[in-house]
Amino acid sequence: MLKSFVFLVFLAGLIGDGSCSRATPEEYSQQAASPEIFHQASDQLTDFIIHDIFKPPVASRIYVYTNLAAYETLRQQHPDYESMAGKLNGFTEVPQPAKDGEYCFPLASVASYIAVSKELIVSMAEMEDYEQAVYEQYAQMGVPEDVRARSIAYGEQVARHVLAYAGQDNYKETRAMMRYTFTDLPGSYQPTPPNYAPACEPRWNAMRVLTLDSCTQFQPKAPAAYxxxxxxxxxxxxxxxxxxxxxxxxxxxxxxxxxxxxxxxxxxxxxxxxxxxxxxxxxxxxxxxxxxxxxxxxxxxxxxxxxxxxxxxxxxxxxxxxxxxxxxxxxxxxxxxxxxxxxxxxxxxxxxxxxxxxxxxxxxxxxxxxxxxxxxxxxxxxxxxxxxxxxxxxxxxxxxxxxxxxxxxxxxxxxxxxxxxxxxxxxxxxxxxxxxxxxxxxxxxxxxxxxxxxxxxx
CATH class of the missing domain: 1.10.606.20 (Vanadium-containing Chloroperoxidase; domain 2)
Structure with a gap:
């Protein structure tokens, strides 16, 4: 987790300490639009997923909602990129930004990504520390305070929309379906060494699919008979x-x-x-x-x-x-x-x-x-x-x-x-x-x- 913070400190040194005059969008946009902070945010989330020991299917759930929120936020600045509303099962249009407001959409996108992350991982406090360090970078770029506040607020608004969507994917319901009964049928799955751990996510097929018609749409052929x-x-x-x-x-x-x-x-x-x-x-x-x-x-x-x-x-x-x-x-x-x-x-x-x-x-x-x-x-x-x-x-x-x-x-x-x-x-x-x-x-x-x-x- 330290590597991302080191990057942020380094980036701050490159950017400098800002200016007393109000920066224009033309002045701060080029730095704000660099993909590096987003790449680092992705690395940071992965660090937390590893630290919190999320199972691979659950990790995929965290990644999809964080990235979806970031995408839907950032595309407001890039209308040629189509919304996922209507493309993903049950996903509706996100709230729109105010037409007369000045926004830094790269900041809003990162804010949305982090806001969703905080609700889906265990290491929330650590992510909040990282969040503040990220926001400071945009201040150092010269993004005005009111623009930062408005952008973060919009990103968090989109995050709430995505989190409401995530709340309907059956994840909570599957937490009550974790028990799996092993059988003695020849060739059937049994616990394996060295831990003989319980079966991982036995009802993940009950999760809402995003693009598929159903979880069985691409059912493989039957395996070779035991x-x-x-x-x-x-x-x-x-x-x-x-x-x-x-x-x-x-x-x-x-x-x-x-x-x-x-x-x-x-x-x-x-x-x-x-x-x-x-x-x-x-x-x-x-x-x-x-x-x-x-x-x-x-x-x-x-x-x-x-x-x-x-x-x-x-x-x-x-x-x-x-x-x-x-x-x-x-x-x-x-x-x-x-x-x-x-x-x-x-x-x-x-x-x-x-x-x-x-x-x-x-x-x-x-x-x-x-x-x-x-x-x-x-x-x-x-x-x-x-x-x-x-x-x-x-x-x-x-x-x-x-x-x-x-x-x-x-x-x-x-x-x-x-x-x-x-x-x-x-x-x-x-x-x-x-x-x-x-x-x-x-x-x-x-x-x-x-x-x-x-x-x-x-």
């Missing part, structure tokens, strides 16, 4: 996972480790265990959004659009995936291998506490990656350093699809998914992503990021 016959499709996949684990190359280990993204990892030393907090899958993909936005030198509006569209894909991707997980409720590799091949075997990665089919990381990565490919184009190479801070290294990709396909195979290398669970998850995610794009993608009157970026290079 069988201990060595010649069966299922048991061949069991052997594949086991064989990978005992013959893993350093590259396969690097791939598995890089895409681990397990929010909490257990470390066991004798009779003592402790937990490490790490990046989550949706946070990883929003960090990729930031990388792409910076690589392409996107302005603030295009950056916020990319964050928002990606968040919508992640959110709907989780609901569709979780619906299948608890319908098929398929056993994890570690359970089968320990019972029928090697009692002492452990997967390279810790198995997360939910059923195997389909892979959540595969599904949501493909959903996000498909939308990002529409925004940025095919064959956009980038280097992802998201996991560097967690000791997982840096990886480079030839395209966005290259990255999300690697995510899928990483789950097999890591020993936590079967082949069909990984790649049927990819297929489901791509379908979700295409659907999301068909619902919220910009019309022909609005330039795509990929198009506008290409024009800059000419």
């Amino acid at each position: 069988s201990l016959d060595p010649e069966s499709d299922f048991f061949k996949m069991v052997r594949q996972v086991y064989d990978f684990s005992v013959n893993m190359t350093e590259e396969q280990k690097a791939i598995a480790y890089f895409w681990d993204d397990n929010a909490v990892v257990t470390n066991v030393m004798g009779h003592v265990s402790y937990m490490d907090k790490k990046m989550t899958p949706p946070g990883h993909w929003l960090a990729i959004v930031q990388t792409l936005a910076k690589d392409k030198d996107l302005d603030l509006m295009k950056s916020v659009q990319a964050y928002t569209f990606t968040s919508i894909a992640l959110y709907d991707g989780f609901i569709a995936c979780w619906d299948e997980k608890y319908r098929s409720a398929r056993i994890r590799p570690v359970t089968v291998i320990n019972e029928h091949i090697d009692p002492a075997w452990q997967p390279f990665l810790e198995t997360p506490p939910f059923p195997e089919y389909v892979s959540g990381h595969s599904a949501i990565s493909a959903a996000a990656g498909t939308v990002l490919t529409h925004l940025f184009g095919d064959n956009v190479a980038f280097t992802d350093s998201t996991e560097y801070a967690y000791g997982h290294g840096v990886r480079s990709f030839k395209s966005i699809k290259d990255a999300y396909m690697e995510t899928s195979i990483s789950r097999v290398y890591g020993g936590i998914h079967f082949w069909d669970g990984s790649f049927e998850g990819t297929d489901q995610g791509e379908k979700v992503g295409e659907w999301v794009w068909s619902k919220i993608g910009p019309k022909e009157k609005q330039d795509l990021i990929a198009k506008s970026t290409a024009q800059k290079k000419r």
Whole structure:
């Protein structure tokens, strides 16, 4: 969390101490419109999500409403960008700013983002401290006090609208549906070592979808039937996972480790265990959004659009995936291998506490990656350093699809998914992503990021 505050202090030094005379919009707009403060706010929210140990589906909910609020606020300055009202299920037009008032919409957008964040995370007091530090930057830019107050008030007004929308998504109702009953049916999901934790979000499919017709719209085909016959499709996949684990190359280990993204990892030393907090899958993909936005030198509006569209894909991707997980409720590799091949075997990665089919990381990565490919184009190479801070290294990709396909195979290398669970998850995610794009993608009157970026290079 310290890194964002350091950035703000540094930025203040660059900006200076302002002027005694009232700055005009022309004088402060260029600095205010820099996307850097928004990128830092996104990093800060991710830090809080990690600190507060939100489960990946819940993290996707936090990201979607914060970014939606920021987008709907900022687009008031950019009318070519269409509202999500009428595009997202049940979402209505946000309040409009006063026509005769002077606003700093970048500030209003950040204020809206932070206001929603504070209501959805645990670390509210820490976010409030960060909030005041952010607002001071706009003062240092020369944004007049009355403009700051009016902009913050408008951002908070939009935030209340979005929070009211969030309050109708069934999240509160699902808190009373957390109990999951394990069965003894052959091939059914069982608690997994080392924690044997309760099943994660067993009723996430009851959440309101944003663009999908229903959580079952892109239901995957049935998984391979459970069988201990060595010649069966299922048991061949069991052997594949086991064989990978005992013959893993350093590259396969690097791939598995890089895409681990397990929010909490257990470390066991004798009779003592402790937990490490790490990046989550949706946070990883929003960090990729930031990388792409910076690589392409996107302005603030295009950056916020990319964050928002990606968040919508992640959110709907989780609901569709979780619906299948608890319908098929398929056993994890570690359970089968320990019972029928090697009692002492452990997967390279810790198995997360939910059923195997389909892979959540595969599904949501493909959903996000498909939308990002529409925004940025095919064959956009980038280097992802998201996991560097967690000791997982840096990886480079030839395209966005290259990255999300690697995510899928990483789950097999890591020993936590079967082949069909990984790649049927990819297929489901791509379908979700295409659907999301068909619902919220910009019309022909609005330039795509990929198009506008290409024009800059000419």
